[in-house]
Amino acid sequence: QVQLVQSGAEVKKPGASVKVSCKASGYTFTSYYMHWVRQAPGQGLEWMGIINTSGGSRTYAQKFQGRVTMTRDTSTSTVFMELSSLRSEDTAVYYCARESDTSYGFDIWGQGTMVTVSS
Amino acid sequence: QSALTQPASVSGSPGQSITISCTGTSSDVGGYNYVSWYQQHPGKAPKVMIYDVSNRPSGVSSRFSGSKSGNTASLTISGLQAEDEADYYCSSYISSSTNYVFGTGTKVTVL
Numbered sequence: 001q002v003q004l005v006q007s008g009a010e011v012k013k014p015g016a017s018v019k020v021s022c023k024a025s026g027y028t029f030t031s032y033y034m035h036w037v038r039q040a041p042g043q044g045l046e047w048m049g050i051i052n053t054s055g056g057s058r059t060y061a062q063k064f065q066g067r068v069t070m071t072r073d074t075s076t077s078t079v080f081m082e083l084s085s086l087r088s089e090d091t092a093v094y095y096c097a098r099e100s101d102t103s104y105g106f107d108i109w110g111q112g113t114m115v116t117v118s119s
Numbered sequence: 120q121s122a123l124t125q126p127a128s129v130s131g132s133p134g135q136s137i138t139i140s141c142t143g144t145s146s147d148v149g150g151y152n153y154v155s156w157y158q159q160h161p162g163k164a165p166k167v168m169i170y171d172v173s174n175r176p177s178g179v180s181s182r183f184s185g186s187k188s189g190n191t192a193s194l195t196i197s198g199l200q201a202e203d204e205a206d207y208y209c210s211s212y213i214s215s216s217t218n219y220v221f222g223t224g225t226k227v228t229v230l
Contacts, residue, residue, distance in 0.1 A: 005174060035218075035219070038223075039205075044122065044222070044223050044224040045157075045165065045208050045210075045221040045224070046219060046221065047210075047218060047219045047220065047221060049218075050218055059215070059216060059218060061120075061217070061218075062120075080132075094165055095165075097165075099202055100170065103147075103151035103155070103170035103171045103174065104151075104155065104170070104171065104212040104219075105153075105155030105167055105170045105171070105212075106155070106165070106167060106210075107156075107167055107176065109164035109166070110164065111164055112164055117194065
């Protein structure tokens, strides 16, 4: 079945970097764009950016420009999101989400990866 | 880009209908017919309930419907059931550069 499986929870110190993976299965990986969305504890959803899984081009939300890098590995159908210079406000659940190929919206979501930033 | 505005909470009794609003601007909600709605139960990933203002994905109950007027989109849940108790988020496509913005979220309580 179509699914996105993300890497496990991470605990990082302020100033460090974190890299979260999202492995796709059950569909043609390069036929769909992938997004990253985060959710701080008790807060709403926040769009972070998009990666074209075919060509590799990326667009990041202005808030994360300079700190986030999204990449993909087509050989393993995996996308990655790396966030650097972590601060406590980056503590959140990070989701990968597939963009529908027929509509503007996210049809498949990963299970989420909790990233905790604490000294 | 500011988040779209949703009421913090909406409640209703089983069997009733409720409506959640999602207010943006002419640059997002009002400018595109690309509003989607997501349901999120505690500790779970969001699930799409409505695409492109009013289209329901296969497998989503017909009790969920969407509409839009000007800069405000709405999600209506009819025949409210206990399982509908969750957080709901709207989202709008904005542009190829900014892509998407989410709403502030609404907690639906079934009394």
